[in-house]
Amino acid sequence: MPTRELLAIDVVASGRLDVNSGVARMSGKTWAVLWRGGPRRASTVVLFVHPASNFMGHYATEYMSTLGVDAAGLATRYVGNDSALIMENCLLDIGAAIAHLRDLGYERVVLVGNSGGGGLAALYQAQAESPDITRTPAGDPVDIAGAGLSPADSLVMAMAHPGRAVVYTEALDAAIVDELNPFARDESLDMFDPRNGPVYPDEFIRRYREAQIARNRRITEWAQQTLIEIAEEAEPSGGSEADALDDLPFVVHGTAADPRFLDGTIDPSDRKLTTLWGAPWSANFRPASLGHYSSLRSWLSQWSYDLSRANAYKQLPKVQAPVLVVYGSADCAAFPSHARGMADAVRHDDVELVEIEGADHYFQGRPDLARRMSSIIVDWGTR
Structure with a gap:
């Protein structure tokens, strides 16, 4: 019987008033919901990320927990409010979440960039493997290079476009x-x-x-x-x-x-x-x-088309981890050329491109196809 656990994750504040809520700013935390399939933690956890959407109730996580993995959906500090969102701070939030999951004992982390999370997840993995960012595009200090981001073991672009700016x-x-x-x-x-x-x-x-x-x-x-x-x-x-x-x-x-x-x-x-x-x-x-x-x-x-770093076309060539790209043939937001372009951007051979026929962006009316996507990700991520 799947069980649900709320994770309170310590994050590094930006030092800038970029979140309206004082409660959220002062808590020093961001949040995730973790689904477990049994009383013991699985060895693998799947983490769904997006810069601003609330993935704590992500449609795939509960079902995935019945497939031999645990699964979590993250809410960054900018959940529900992207008007002042800084992508580089989202990297710190994902890094804190992955570190938290590893501290809980997970041996493997599969990072899933879903929808607008695709470009962000690709940027995270590229920086976790070879960090070099010290400032935002506006010139503000942000110590990605010194943050000690933990790379995911594999990366998935799921119903994703290459990045918000694109x-x-x-x-x-x-x-x-x-x-x-x-x-x-x-x-x-x-x-x-x-x-x-x-x-x-x-x-x-x-x-x-x-x-x-x-x-x-x-x-x-x-x-x-x-x-x-x-x-x-x-x-x-x-x-x-x-x-x-x-x-x-x-x-x-x-x-x-x-x-x-x-x-x-x-x-x-x-x-x-x-x-x-x-x-x-x-x-x-x-x-x-x-x-x-x-x-x-x-x-x-x-x-910004030129300055935003959360661009999977530019970041995936730097990624060494295995990459899976899953897309829907009926998606009106993330198009086939996006999926092919991301798969083609990967510079190593451990990359797979999978189409889910008939799936739209949210699998509306097709929970069977959402389960198929979940199974594809779990099977691939636990090879």
Whole structure:
């Protein structure tokens, strides 16, 4: 009979006010839920990670605990609030979780980056094997190189895209020409204008992708320049240095405009033409969809196309551990080209690419396919 255990994991605070809750900041802990299949701990534990989603109730963990392993879902310090998220701090949280699991006696740790956890898990493993990060993209000290991160024994990309900055840029609305007015639009780059498609011509796609990257880079340049300006002008007045203004929030409109959402001939698969948040036009502006709120520092670490390090395409070539990539043929968020690109990025031979036919991003209505994914990961991770 599976049993559930709450893990309180000590973490290193960032020293910056980047978590709203004082209770969370002052606790010095992050949390995970561990499922065990029996009274004794298994020799292998599977750890599911994501930068901001609450994986303490992850759908796969309880079932996995019936397959001869224990399984845990982690919540980082940024759970449910990625507006100030720093990817490098998430590495410290994963490192603390893996160290905690090893202290509990687990001999093997299988690290699973699920969905937006793919790029983060790849970055973690690359840094755990060969650490070299000492600063965030904004220049803030973060001692990844000296943190003593414990490498996982194997790495899984499960229903994952290569990283938040990559998939975010692929979904930035290229038609927006005024960051303060999402309805001031370049008609020639508007994927929602029926004169452009779908089906979208190759030339439109080429221009659209170029414009998306250019927009991301404009926001990155503005964020960097704004950080310089506030450092020069916003000195503390009668307070300590820690009270000085050192970041600002901002809004990004139009973040669910990937042409693949409307055109099934691009990156062909069994997916429905939609997004994880509903119809593309409304999801593009809906507050609950991806990455509408950010701080300057978080943008550089999390969303910047050029500066964010949590990019599996760039990190997987550095990874020496075995890698499994599992994807669904009906996924409308992590596409077949993402899975193939991640598998191709691995530079050693111990890599496997597995398609689960008919599976969407969350296995909606198909618990049998979720169990299949779980079995694939367990069988591979306990070879």
